[in-house]
Amino acid sequence: MLDDAEGGGAPEVLDGIPTSTPSIHHHYTDIIQTWPHPSNDSVATPRNPPLIPSVPEPSPTRRLPASLLPRGNSSAADPVYEEDDISSLGHAELDQHRELREMLAALHRPADDHTLHRGPLRWRYTTYMGEQHPAANKVVVTFKPADITALTDAQRQTFLKLVGVRYNPVSGLVKMSCESFPSQAQNKRYLASTIRALIAESQDPNADSFADLPLDTRHVKVKPRPRFPERWLVTEERRRELDEKVKKGVMEEAERVEGNRVVSGILAIEAARQAEVEKLEEPVLPRATAPLERGKVGRREVGQLWGSNRW
Structure with missing residues (x-):
């Protein structure tokens, strides 16, 4: 309902909303007229404006970028998302690696003795490709005590005793890790300081050398x-030797059996089996029993015992 507000009358009211100036009325009318229609069936009116604007349907011919398509197929449609891919931050980090790899290719040079030489400490970091994880701050360092040239043999033994269970005598490596601090740089600095303190303690002449x-x-x-x-491995020559040995044993056994120099187990088994068959074929006579007298018969006559076996 729209009433005239001139001459101190009632203010303009549009659908229950008072308006003080005509500009608000025109602005509200423009919004209603330009509001997107959700469908062709429903028409937006000042009395019934749509609450949710329509969203255009996605184009069925939308394609993925060439970098995200499978190899060998540059025109495939969108694949089904299986929820097994890395996050968008991980893809951004991979793109950064690809860009930096091309830039660093200009600095490539042949390897020589100076570039191949590395320090005794080997650091290992863990990344989850942009995702936050408690184990991402962990830093692990491994080194061989034999590579620390500043230590003598006696000092190296003291160093190994100070390290304790972190030394593996089988591989000859010392492994230490730290995840007590919130960043990898802090954990690495703590490990480096600990190794320096162990070396200084091993070189201290006033300290106990154990x-x-x-x-x-x-x-x-x-x-x-x-x-x-290795002597148990079956080679072609070893296989031929085994075959000849088996054949020779079979021939010798056959000669002993044919010459009656050994009792044949097969003949003994056949003889015992034939004796069992003849025994089963003998007739079995039924046991003759005297008929019982008519009338009352005691328990003794029917073979029952007194005591526990009762009727």
């Missing part, structure tokens, strides 16, 4: 793995 204590390696459990003997 020379009277043996190196404890009880924490390493080596499971014995028996190896298959």
